[in-house]
Amino acid sequence: MIRHILFWKYTDTVxxxxxxxxxxxxxxxxxxxxxxxxxGLRCAEINTNTAGxxxxxxxxxELRDADALQAFQNHPxxxxxxxxxxxxxxxRLCGDMEAD
Incomplete structure (x- = not known):
C-alpha cells in the first residue's frame, strides 16, 4: 500500500x-x-492542518500500490x-510512503 500525503496553503485570495x-x-x-x-484508490480525504x-x-x-498511484495521477x-x-x-508539499 502507498500512503500519498500532501500539504497545501490557501491562496492569498482565499x-x-x-x-x-x-x-x-x-x-x-x-x-x-x-x-x-x-x-486502486482505497481512501482519500482533505481537512485543516491542525498541527499549525x-x-x-x-x-x-491510500492507494493499493505504486502502479495505482501512477494511474491515480493521470486519471481524468x-x-x-x-x-x-x-x-x-x-x-504543494508531497510525500509518498510504502506501508503494510
Missing amino acids: KAEHKEAEALAFLQKSVATMVGHID GEYDLVFYS LHIAHRERCKALVTD
Missing part, C-alpha cells in the same frame, strides 16, 4: 476574502468525487479535481 471554510467545503466535495471511482505551521491543509490518501477524475482546486490552493 485568505484575503476570509473564504477558508467555503474553500475547504468545496475541496472536500471535490475529493469525494474520486473516492470509489478510481481503481505554514500549511493550511492536509490531503491524505484526479485531473478534473486539480483543475477545480488550483485557484484555491498553492505551495
Whole structure:
C-alpha cells in the first residue's frame, strides 16, 4: 500500500476574502468525487492542518500500490479535481510512503 500525503496553503485570495471554510467545503466535495471511482484508490480525504505551521491543509490518501498511484495521477477524475482546486490552493508539499 502507498500512503500519498500532501500539504497545501490557501491562496492569498482565499485568505484575503476570509473564504477558508467555503474553500475547504468545496475541496472536500471535490475529493469525494474520486473516492470509489478510481481503481486502486482505497481512501482519500482533505481537512485543516491542525498541527499549525505554514500549511493550511492536509490531503491524505491510500492507494493499493505504486502502479495505482501512477494511474491515480493521470486519471481524468484526479485531473478534473486539480483543475477545480488550483485557484484555491498553492505551495504543494508531497510525500509518498510504502506501508503494510
